[in-house]
Amino acid sequence: MRNDEVDFALRPPQNSDCVDCHDRANDRHPVHRFKEPRFLQSLEVVDARSCMGCHTEHSGARVSNNGEYCVACHKDMTIKKDPITPPHIDLAHQGRWESCLQCHDFHNNHKYRAPKDFSERIDLTTVKNYLRDMENPYGAEKVVKAKKER
């Protein structure tokens, strides 16, 4: 007896398909967190409940959107003793959402430290190219390596 619907390889990948290989406890933005009711409005901007909300499965582009969706959750952020200049709150007020990934590794799986000096951020073109599956500016060394395909 089968427990699930028959899979003829026509259904889109599910989170569990991704997590089978890309599972790690250190993910700063795990998809399950976005299933909480408080993310209702954010989900109208980006469906972060699904890996497919941002990624396409191994199709030549690392991220299928423009990577500027941090605003969906972080628009009201306040950081005490903000270590960077200009402070995060100023960047948010200026709508500089393209700059988030210039300093921050979204899933936090690279051995990389965000710069304290904003002028040392990664070049925006390099980030955009990374989203298209080009060179990784956060460093080649992963904290947790993906499991091999079965």
Add this chain to the structure above:
Amino acid sequence: MKTVIYASLLTAVVSAYLFVTAPPPLPDKSRVESRGDRDIPVSDLFNIVNQINKDTRNIWTARIVSKGTEAGLKFEEHWLDEGHESGPLPALFMRLTAENLEKQRAPLAVFLGSDMPIKKANIFQGEQVDQFIKMREDFKPKYFSMQKMGIEVGMYPDIASAPGCVSCHNDHPDSAKHDWKLNDLMGAATWTYPTAAISQAELHESIGYVYKAIARSYQTYIEKAQSFSTQVQIGAEWPEKGKMALPDTAVFMSAVIQATAQPTINATYLGRDSKK
């Protein structure tokens, strides 16, 4: 031409024979179980799993974090970061449990939030804000539906039950409040499920998911503890002052089951009013 006619007739006869003599389709277990039998309000499930989670957190807080700290073990916010030889604080152990529910493809999910969290990312928004205001008045669970997200929700009070909860949240530089006291309502555990009613099988399955998630979370910590530069004795012993020990996963889960089995059985079989 004759060959084609004979072949067509033969095909038609064979097709008719195979159609008539076809065995009945295999029963689809998931569909059988989910149809017709959904007579248990999902709030019953929320009550059971929340109690399991609450009792587990009490064990984690009192017997691992508090006693472990006395033994010399460390528990902190950034326990997963490289070079940190430490374990998760109680709220982070719960987050790990939530992740392990997701990894099992469980339809059940749990979250911890507050109106005054340390991390602003954990602040309640929308319907949760209104429900939490009511909870502040009566300290009782709140159940509601969120049709846009296709979920049923159960929110449970998260009380400052140990001195460690109060001191950690008061001392944290990012805390939104620095005058927490014991027995304050600090936030809420929020459980979600996609349907308003569930079957007996779904109830059992979901309880199983929670126990497995707890076991996997504890195992994650034990695997980290095995890499600490200070050797930790892992086996049957619990930590205490002067004893750098941790129970293995089987021993920890025995304590969890001992604490939760009776209330779970009561709520699952004895205290729950079935509509049947």
